Amino acid sequence: MTQSTNSPSHVRWGIIGAAQIARKNWKAIRMSGNGVVSAVASRDLSRAEAFIHDCCMEVPPVTFDASGQATLARPVAVDDYQQLIDRDDVDAVYIALPTSLRKRWVVAAANAGKHVLCEKPMAVHADDAEEMIGACRANNVTFMDGVMFDHSQRLPAMKQVLAEPGKVGTLRRVQTHFSFCADDSFQSDNIRANADLEPHGCLGDLGWYCIRFTLWAADDRLPTAVSGRAITSYEGGNVPAEFQGELKFDDDLSAGFFCSFRCVNQQTATITGDLGYVTVDDFVLPFVDAESKWQLHQHELQVDNCRWNFGRHSVGDAVREHASGEADSQEVRMIRSFGESVLSGTPDARAADIAMKTQRVLDALRRSDAEKGAWVTL
Template structure:
């Protein structure tokens, strides 16, 4: 039986070099076999990370019979095209978030993957850190009572004068696509519900026409409310809190604990006092091992794919709300 998955990477993007390629090399069931770039320097990256093969086009990599799975860190607007191409070439796909520009694109991508018998997963690496499993355990224990609200924020400071794909509307730039998707994903995952409606307000840059900041409110069944904030122009924050009738849980490094050596901190506040729980994990490695294992064991990833679709539908509603400047239903 095959023991490991051979990976290829489409594009030598920063996130690939800083996080995902090193994670593949750390994983116990994965090998990095090839990298390709149509604009960058694949040979230089191949030498830097000791990658056996370097291709000057994505097509060359996708037709390599030795490659089992590909990681796609391309700009958001290119995800659909290259996910479809990878699927048609029989490659399993780990695609950077957000999976697509809208839910229609995501549905079409997943349909092709299903038709071609390949696995697809959206690269929300944060979910593989054990702190989130612990949050659900505490909620289910009843310690913080009935959950009434969740607040999530992911913000950072981007150089708004530099050339950056995050400031390119045609490539799917903006804070909602870049970091707001994490906030929404975490809310749906922790609450295990879908919102009925959303209302968003934002700061749209006049020159680039991308959203620099978005603040949103979601209404859920049972009078549960969630808020989120995403920004490319605010002091760095990546946390969420879950508030119940008896207490609350705060995750201080919700999405990028890897920037703190993989350490996540969970704070529980109730009438009985405050306590902290610390967790250390390699979330990028865990993501690679999870997906590689799903391929090796032919596991069903339908639940993950359904979460991708739900997340995109909420994001669709957020963009409609920003445009219409009113609360809209999640379709």
């Protein structure tokens, strides 16, 4: 039995996969102001029930009647993904399944006329990603991958700094680093070390963000060529545990990144020009704060005979934006933006395009790694 129809001002969500990240997006849907959770699916019904119970205890869900009046309403637990997709009270699905399973269910959702928010990396191969986005376009539904920082107000504010004369100048280099140190059980127990479920390992889990930040800095342009190597791997070299990549663009801009399951927590980005550089210490998951911050640096070396002075010139800036779990935080902005696209009937073309570009770069990096770091053109 389906729940009562919600107000047209709200998107009714179905969550496929009871992953940990889905708990964060459960709250984001509640905080978005334009979404409600109707159902949660897991192959194990008891897991879906436990997920709903735990999330309800912290963030009670609501539904809305035709007049916009909110009432408490517990989402339905189901043990079949297609059953959730076919529900009349689901307008959009959030797919939090392992990468190797995403294509099937993205295509199924799109063919059922449901909008899709998909975790990253979006696919095993770029050909699969093209098919997924093609199905969404053919059915006139929105596709978006779950890169939350895309929706932070910090990015447009930083872009203004990068464009301002006399600050950074012509961009020359983008450098990113995203890592965390996994525990001893990670290789045997975590799906991110499993070639069948998450074949891209740290490159898909962490490097996806590094690639995405680089594309943002390059105004969504694809690089002309990439080179990448897995430094350490799991499963006999099949799943990257540490990965480094280089990207070259057509205007002398270059970029590099490092991602790892074996280094301490670090989420740093540097954008360097010929006049200055911008640094961000938390470009993926902002530090707990009511502001998202960055710094502009224009250090100066003064040499006069025997006197050598390297002068520090750094200026901090920020946007007012909570790190998580509030109406202005990046994951809530992501859900709200997705909902606005759904409710307006206008799929977000940039969301699908940038996800596809990220996948194409990832694919090229995997090919380069297979060719021992050779440069691969895009």
